Amino acid sequence: MRSSIVALTLLSTTSLASADSLDVVASFSILADMTRVVGGDHVSVTSLVGPGEDAHVYQPIPTDVVAVTGADLVITNGLGFEGFLERLIEASDSQATIVTASTGIDVIEVGEDDHHDHDDHDDHAHAHDDDHNHDHAHDDHDDHGHDDHAHDDHGHDDHDHDHAHDDDHDHDHGHDDEHAHDDHGHEDHDHHDHAHHDHDHGPNDPHAWQSLDAAQIYVANIADGLCEALPGHCDEFTANAQAYASELEALEANWEAALADVAVDGRTIITSHDAFGYLARDFDLTILAAQGMSTESEASAADVAAIIDQILETGARALFVENISDPRLIEQIADETGLTVTGTLYSDALSVEGEASTYLGMMASNLRAISEALQATN
Incomplete structure (x- = not known):
């Protein structure tokens, strides 16, 4: 009799635990951090590509298959960023719901000229026009649409969470964790300054997390996915997402204030690979990068x-x-x-420790590095 009571108690506890929390796999460290903030105590998050690791060249390991197999949700960036992920999901036979965090963002489309050598580099810098009508796409998104989880303003009607991974993943990358923007007036997006044979991410720039506007949509999409999977805690997820959005808005205001005294024609930075196009668009930066959008090139x-x-x-x-x-x-x-290296920017991964070990900290670190460098050289 006693053993039966113990068994029933264990069964009840297990059922309660499974109904009270979610096992979530995020494709890389930035999404993992966002998911932890929004999910709070109700998520256990594994990041396939960990802090300090490069998703462009990542190769899945056996524990990734185990993690994806047992996941309730898989959070992915989309836009062709995670070339390893579709095959990994197929190999794991996972039944997890796929949440594409970038759904509904204002995407930078990559023109044909961005995939081959350029003879005239001056035509291809990430120089963003003065008339760039920075509407802040989140203005219509303040509520994040969590009352009905529709995101109508951003095309999120159904969210397509059921295996919504892109079909254009054609390159290998893929750790186990602990560790058209018409609104902006940029129809002529032939401003890229990367003269090289770019590793193909498809028709779009996938590095949208570098936009604090886009990050608010990422967070809203993650909250929606968590709400659908664990509706009993949707109010908490929504509140966490809204609080996070307020922090993102405050940080964006800090960026604008820090760069206010730097002339637009003095906002040029030089980096390794072309990961900062969204940041350039938001803050009228010009980015010079010898590599393309992938570090694999x-x-x-x-x-x-x-x-x-x-x-x-x-x-x-x-x-x-x-x-x-x-x-x-x-x-x-x-x-x-004859230049001196100014500092370090965080592009596609958080740091293992320190300020940049969170997304907000990473973006604050990049702000300090870029603003101080530009102010010193203008």
Whole structure:
């Protein structure tokens, strides 16, 4: 009799635990952090690509299959970023709901010229027009649509959570955790300054988390996915998402204030790979990058020479290494231009520890590094 009571108690406890929390797999560290903030105590989150790791070159490991197999939700960026993920989900035979965090954002479309060598680099910088009508796409998104989980303003009617991973994932990458923007007036998006054979992410720039506007939509989509999977705690998820959105808005205001005294034509920074297009669009930055949108592509001697020519022509002096990239490319550019490496920017991954180990901290760290560098060189 006693053993039966114990068994029933264990069964009841297990059922309660499963109804009170979710096992969530996030494709990379930035999404994992957002999910933890929104989900709070009701999520256990595993990040496939961990802090300090590069999703562009990631290869799944056996524990990834185990994690995805047991997941209730898989949070993915989409936009062709996680080339490893579709095959991983198929291999795991996972029944998890797929939440594509970038659904409904104002996507930067990559033109044909962004996938081959450019002879005239001056036509392809991430220079963003003065008339760039920065509408802040989140203005219509303040409530995040959590009352009905529809996101009508952003095209989120159904969310397509059931295996909504992209069909254009055609490149391998893929850890176990603990560790058209018409509103912005940028129809002519042939401003990329990466002269190289770009590793193909598809027709869109996937690095949308670099926009604090887009990040609010990411957070809203994650909250919607959690609400659908665990409706009993939807009020908590919604409140967490709204509080997080307020922090994102405050940080965006900090960016605007920090760059207010820097002339638009003095906002040029030099990085390894072209991961900051959304940041450039939001804050009228010009980005010079020898590599393409993937760190898997290698900059040729001609690419490096072209960037060096542009640095000399523009007088750009804010030179950054990235936390996920081999610093030798930037060190070569520094040697050949006489510049000093200004600091580190966080592009596609959080840091293992320190300020940049959270998304808000990462963006604050990037703000400090970029604003201080530009103010010192203007």
